Amino acid sequence: MRNCCGLASDGELSDARTLDAQVSRMLSDAPRSERFINEFLDQWLDLELIDATTRLMQVPVPGIRRRPPPSHAGRNANAPVPPSHR
8 A cells, every 4th residue: 555645646645535545544553543642732732731621631531541741841742652651
């Protein structure tokens, strides 16, 4: 299976079936999907700065394992997820 960059450069991601297959493939990679949910969205929206959201993040959600919010000084989006948080 070709990667998304190759498909995009050939204009194949505009095909609904191809796009759906690629999205499904990426979401099925649980460690990367969880890292996206836990880190990218938190950083993009600065969710750890909102007290109410920070408290809600402590509530367990079935099927989602959350990492503690990163500190501003130690942010590293490329850091691997520790085994204890997988």
